[in-house]
Amino acid sequence: MTNKSQRTHSAILMIACPDQTGLIAAVTHFIRENGGNIIHLEQYVDGESSHFFMRLEWDLQGFNLPMDQFEKCFQESIAAQFDMSYQLYASDERPRLAIFVSKYSHCLFDILSRYQAGEWQVDIPLIISNHPDLEVVAKNVGIDFYLFKINKENKREQEEKQLRLLKSHKIDSIVLARYMQILSDDFVRHYPQQIINIHHSFLPAFSGAKPYNAAYDRGVKIIGATSHYVTAELDAGPIIEQDVVRVSHTDTVEDFIRKGRDLEKVVLSRAIWHHMKRKILVFKNRTIVFV
Amino acid sequence: MTNKSQRTHSAILMIACPDQTGLIAAVTHFIRENGGNIIHLEQYVDGESSHFFMRLEWDLQGFNLPMDQFEKCFQESIAAQFDMSYQLYASDERPRLAIFVSKYSHCLFDILSRYQAGEWQVDIPLIISNHPDLEVVAKNVGIDFYLFKINKENKREQEEKQLRLLKSHKIDSIVLARYMQILSDDFVRHYPQQIINIHHSFLPAFSGAKPYNAAYDRGVKIIGATSHYVTAELDAGPIIEQDVVRVSHTDTVEDFIRKGRDLEKVVLSRAIWHHMKRKILVFKNRTIVFV
Amino acid sequence: MTNKSQRTHSAILMIACPDQTGLIAAVTHFIRENGGNIIHLEQYVDGESSHFFMRLEWDLQGFNLPMDQFEKCFQESIAAQFDMSYQLYASDERPRLAIFVSKYSHCLFDILSRYQAGEWQVDIPLIISNHPDLEVVAKNVGIDFYLFKINKENKREQEEKQLRLLKSHKIDSIVLARYMQILSDDFVRHYPQQIINIHHSFLPAFSGAKPYNAAYDRGVKIIGATSHYVTAELDAGPIIEQDVVRVSHTDTVEDFIRKGRDLEKVVLSRAIWHHMKRKILVFKNRTIVFV
Amino acid sequence: MTNKSQRTHSAILMIACPDQTGLIAAVTHFIRENGGNIIHLEQYVDGESSHFFMRLEWDLQGFNLPMDQFEKCFQESIAAQFDMSYQLYASDERPRLAIFVSKYSHCLFDILSRYQAGEWQVDIPLIISNHPDLEVVAKNVGIDFYLFKINKENKREQEEKQLRLLKSHKIDSIVLARYMQILSDDFVRHYPQQIINIHHSFLPAFSGAKPYNAAYDRGVKIIGATSHYVTAELDAGPIIEQDVVRVSHTDTVEDFIRKGRDLEKVVLSRAIWHHMKRKILVFKNRTIVFV
16 A cells, blocks of 8 residues: 555546445455555445445556456456446546636636646646637647537537537546536536536525625625536536635625635636546535545 | 723724715714724725715723713714714623523533633623523523523513513623524514524525535535524524534534534624624625624 | 444444555454444555554444454454554543643633533543632532642642542543643653643644734734644644634734634644544654544 | 725825824825815724824825825825825726746746736736746746846846846836745845745744645644745745645645645735735734735
């Protein structure tokens, strides 16, 4: 075992199943038998439903089961017996992200500054927008920019084009970086638990449009931002990360918006981090984030 | 002028009026003329409504206008001309508080520990409850405890008795320290902007009953507590203070409740502090807290 | 396995050893073999030193190894082979705490309010002080209060008396709730990693006396409080918990002290919670807190 | 008077003087007499030294004293009598900033993203660095980039060249955006209270080099970042803004650095905001920030 800062070539296994005696022993024994050294093990049991969740990461050096045989072997030895669902990842796979934007630039700038600095092990082959405003930003960093103007009439057609484009670029996950357009249920269904949104309020307070105005009118003393997976219901998907900042009576709506921008970009980027590091499981509209 | 830590005998004037040129000059000149040395001046203008608010505190040493003549004189010289409403307080007046409780003890213990330690310059002549559980706590510190069991049939009658009791003790303000009983509009009308409640959520999220359960079900990553003035509409009065604490998927509803207790007591006590220090003005369901 | 909110009769095993392949598999297999159902498993590897740490909690229902035979059996089967040190606890054992105080009451009140409300599963048979001031508080809740006035001449002798008193009451852990007297190294050696202190600053900033004055003079914008295990070196032991609150230029030293009190009591109580729940391991002057 | 969100053409007066009776009345009367409508008034008295500070902002519409005559007139009527020092600013003057960087890009990216989005009313005519790495970033946004490689031998000479360059560009203030080179006292003297640094720790803890390593070794549970004015003594200048984020035993030094980057950029940008909005006065190595 070793610490998480070392950049080893490792495998990550995310497991969910009904809780049963002997689960951890069985899985860790399987890894051990095949020469794997466990780097991280985090588990969680949902008390109400008796559902078990585990994230396991092990060093692939010395692991004598080839990755392309792992799933078959694990399925037969362990998963079938315990009725497990699971996903396997290699730690050095780079997730492929598409960024959706409209007119606000702060979240996009923040994402791109991390991308350019090499802070994130991801590929961002394209940026999609419903407005031309941020094309110049995409150009500056050499990322393809695609404009899809959307109205009631063309929405279905435009989304289909977007989906074809995403598929052709082998996009794994989509980041809505203040994208001011609601995705249709059909679209969302293509990327379950793979579309990350940032909402500019402390959800569930102030869902929907103009949350800073609503927060101002209510006279709150703290504002927030919420990053969540997109589901069919607006602003109601599983929350990944939230954070807050103090405001006072001296802050106008414009001050709320200004302070909120700093929250939004940091909260969204933290959510992307956990997602790309394969730290998140979803159960009953709640996230399990193994930090 | 002097700093706020010195315990001088001072006067506090809270002003509200339509915004006009020359307001601050006129009021400060009036204080100056009468030999007053201003210790604190805070002002705020609501941009939308052009309403002006000011809190002024001045040293009474050398002030040659007796307090009992102040209002008449200020009214004629200044307030009438600017269409002001105002309240005058002496800094060494001790507000008289009644504490309302039910079964939860953490907020009551917190208030009493400050009271016993002399942290607050208030008098607490009585504790009112709809349950007998906390009588022993009141007894231990020598504060009178009054039990008013309340049901649908006797609510009106019991509240009238409570009001008579409060009046007979010259109570200025009421603190609902996790009092699990909704006050009638009639009752609330007797103490406008003088009843402070603590709600165990980050309002406006999770108003009403069982907010920790609702927060758990929604899968939030941060929980909060909110102190506000009580108005006719439940959990909708002007917010005085809020604070939050992080939670994670490992926290059960019981953990939310445990972590929340520490928030509730601190948030409520901060709100009481601002209220007793005459720092709060209310405008359009928002508080102006001059900290 | 089950969630942590259920009050089962369970066992807790805290393990430390050099990191090796197969550790988790071996330990979980041992529990499984003996009929134990794991409720919680948290592990951590210190990357620099390749040291492994684990906290394991399992349901004792159905576990067929009696607790009094566990250590011998575990030692022979597992611990010897992996060069482990470990501690075993029963979750329903109530730790026995002694509280040390001087003149400040806020931390003591906070501890006692939780104790009285049944929030903590501990016994507090005695309070020790070097000043008589808080005797009345102890009396009110029916806890024995022992006064040990301490000066340079009698310190050694008084500490020996204190130690005898603590031993006679079978005290497991000591809480210094703003105890304004430095314990001798000899004293500390009797309770390694069992004495919890609260320091009224964000350590390592402002160690030693009068931290709020020092913080004020430095013009910080945030103040903090730190709870740590006591070691021979003053304010330098392993940190368990810290928290902070904002201050501004309008806050005087008295305001720092007032705001700080609320931090101190909450930070100390959180540290006691983790300690009593057997969540803490210490390694190289750092704490591993399995929350 | 009006609220701060409206972009009026206004004047800002920052005043410091010994505390005296009648100060506020005299100044506000002067503004009133000349037809000025006060938008904001904030004042503070340092209790220990009896020093008075005020920030006054008034609408220039209807103000009948031309700005170029203000100082003479105010000096004679008010300032001389009260022994005041003061600075006058027009709210629509755009401060001219130079950014100093080395190799880390996160603070620079953050500043430039705000600059490009028009969030800040400043001009940034040049970026200065001791390393060529970030030249491409400057180029992308069309800001001149000047490389000054510095070693012990050429430091004095290079700083003189930098100063000439800054003067020729009429630079008002300098932002050290993770500039890894200590400025000489001579250099600092040219820009008193005009050089803003970001230090990657919660000062005064962990001043100097490698603060995240030091914080890790000390086992802190919270890390911070501090923005301050640069003075002759390293990391000891007046603090403008601080913020913190939680860490745990699972975070490596690399995680501290990653989490810290997000703090650093936000804390630095908040400090620049207050500075450019003329909200800051310095007294006795403490800042008065009128937010």
